[in-house]
Every structure is written in structure tokens, then in C-alpha cells.
Amino acid sequence: MITIPLRILLAEDHKTDAELITFHLEQLVETLEIRVVDNLPLFNQELQIFVPDLIISDYNMPTCTGLDVLKATKEFDINLPFIFITGTIEDEEMAANTILAGASGFILKKDMRNLQEKLKPLLKRVVFNISQQQVIRDRVRKNKIAVNQIYQFLDSIKAENEEQRANLKEIKKNIDGIELEKDDK
Structure with missing residues (x-):
């Protein structure tokens, strides 16, 4: 059965x-x-x-x-x-x-x-x-968890100057772009 x-x-x-x-x-x-x-x-x-x-x-x-x-x-x-x-x-x-x-x-x-x-x-x-x-759904779920952990890590970094804060924003923007590309496929 x-x-x-x-x-x-x-x-x-x-x-x-x-x-x-x-x-x-x-x-x-x-x-x-x-x-x-x-x-x-x-x-x-x-x-x-x-x-x-x-x-x-x-x-x-x-x-x-x-x-x-x-x-x-x-x-x-x-x-x-x-x-x-x-x-x-x-x-x-x-x-x-x-x-x-x-x-x-x-x-x-x-x-x-x-x-x-x-x-x-x-x-x-x-x-x-x-x-x-x-199996694919589980992989996507694990990847989303990893991305969220990266976001948390980036948020925990205390940028000492404006250039570092701009770099962190650019990293987050690039991560968001990767997720959108995956969703489009």
C-alpha cells in the first residue's frame, strides 16, 4: 500500500x-x-x-x-x-x-x-x-535558514564607519538578488 x-x-x-x-x-x-x-x-x-x-x-x-x-x-x-x-x-x-x-x-x-x-x-x-x-523542498528550506543566519550575522556586525555600513547593505542586496533569481527559475 x-x-x-x-x-x-x-x-x-x-x-x-x-x-x-x-x-x-x-x-x-x-x-x-x-x-x-x-x-x-x-x-x-x-x-x-x-x-x-x-x-x-x-x-x-x-x-x-x-x-x-x-x-x-x-x-x-x-x-x-x-x-x-x-x-x-x-x-x-x-x-x-x-x-x-x-x-x-x-x-x-x-x-x-x-x-x-x-x-x-x-x-x-x-x-x-x-x-x-x-528532497528539493527540504534543500530550499535549509538554504533559506542559512540565508537568515547570514542576515543575522551581518546585522550583528557593528560597522565602524560609513563605508563598512554601505558594504553590508550591498552584501544584503546581493543576497536578496540571489534569492529572487532562484524563485524566478
């Missing part, structure tokens, strides 16, 4: 399929928060306020296609994992096109009995990426 909490946004217009997908996800993920939408405007809204770790989408819905959902996802975050669970993708060319468009994978609805087996490797990749991002 996956122990890292996951936030999943599911775009699915059939209530029964949404419930079945949710059931299978609950068997794989210990702490799961899932939101279900059935149209593109609601999807875009949830994408902004829910900020999921993974998107799962049907391919054909009454008001949009899965490719519309994929496009909105990639505009929001190009690295956000995206999986199609669909009954529509039957031919290899269409399946290849979804992967080329940026989907992480797809599962056919005819394989719903084996959904956990099909989802498990895809979810493991998502969890691995989340854990890698956690």
Missing part, C-alpha cells in the same frame, strides 16, 4: 465508473483525497484550488475530450502526471498520440477488474516523483 498521501483529480462523467475508480484507488493508497469533475470548467477550477498530485481522466465526456483535459493540465503544470482511463482508446495509433500529447499512461475500461494491478506501477512513479520533490 502507498503510504504517501495523494491528491487525485478525476475527470469522469459516469458516476459508476468514478465510484469504481475511487474504490480501486482507495485499495492502493492509504491516505487519498480525490475530487471528481465531469466538465472542463469544473476541472480548471479544481485544478487551481485543489492542486492535485495526479490527474486521471476519461477520454470522451459530453462537454469535452480527454485531450482538452490533458491540454489544460499541461498549461497548468507540464510535469503533472496524467493517466487516461477510458473505453475509447482502442487502436494503437490513438494510444500513441495520447502519450505524445503528454499523458503518462492509459488504462482501458475493459480492464477495470485489473485496475489496481494496472494503476500500481503508475502510482509508484508518481510517489517517487513526490518524494524527490520533498
Whole structure:
């Protein structure tokens, strides 16, 4: 069972399929928060306020296609994992096109009995990426602590003359510029 909490946004217009997908996800993920939408405007809204770790989408819905959902996802975050669970993708060319468009994978609805087996490797990749991002977040936090310690040290230095005070201000300004450059990237 996956122990890292996951936030999943599911775009699915059939209530029964949404419930079945949710059931299978609950068997794989210990702490799961899932939101279900059935149209593109609601999807875009949830994408902004829910900020999921993974998107799962049907391919054909009454008001949009899965490719519309994929496009909105990639505009929001190009690295956000995206999986199609669909009954529509039957031919290899269409399946290849979804992967080329940026989907992480797809599962056919005819394989719903084996959904956990099909989802498990895809979810493991998502969890691995989340854990890698956690390492980066920890590094950023440690760097911010170090910068704050430098500020405290600089503040504790008693400048004896105007030139030293000007140099300390310039050092602080340069440190602030470094932080802004990191945030812009």
C-alpha cells in the first residue's frame, strides 16, 4: 500500500465508473483525497484550488475530450502526471498520440477488474516523483535558514564607519538578488 498521501483529480462523467475508480484507488493508497469533475470548467477550477498530485481522466465526456483535459493540465503544470482511463482508446495509433500529447499512461475500461494491478506501477512513479520533490523542498528550506543566519550575522556586525555600513547593505542586496533569481527559475 502507498503510504504517501495523494491528491487525485478525476475527470469522469459516469458516476459508476468514478465510484469504481475511487474504490480501486482507495485499495492502493492509504491516505487519498480525490475530487471528481465531469466538465472542463469544473476541472480548471479544481485544478487551481485543489492542486492535485495526479490527474486521471476519461477520454470522451459530453462537454469535452480527454485531450482538452490533458491540454489544460499541461498549461497548468507540464510535469503533472496524467493517466487516461477510458473505453475509447482502442487502436494503437490513438494510444500513441495520447502519450505524445503528454499523458503518462492509459488504462482501458475493459480492464477495470485489473485496475489496481494496472494503476500500481503508475502510482509508484508518481510517489517517487513526490518524494524527490520533498528532497528539493527540504534543500530550499535549509538554504533559506542559512540565508537568515547570514542576515543575522551581518546585522550583528557593528560597522565602524560609513563605508563598512554601505558594504553590508550591498552584501544584503546581493543576497536578496540571489534569492529572487532562484524563485524566478
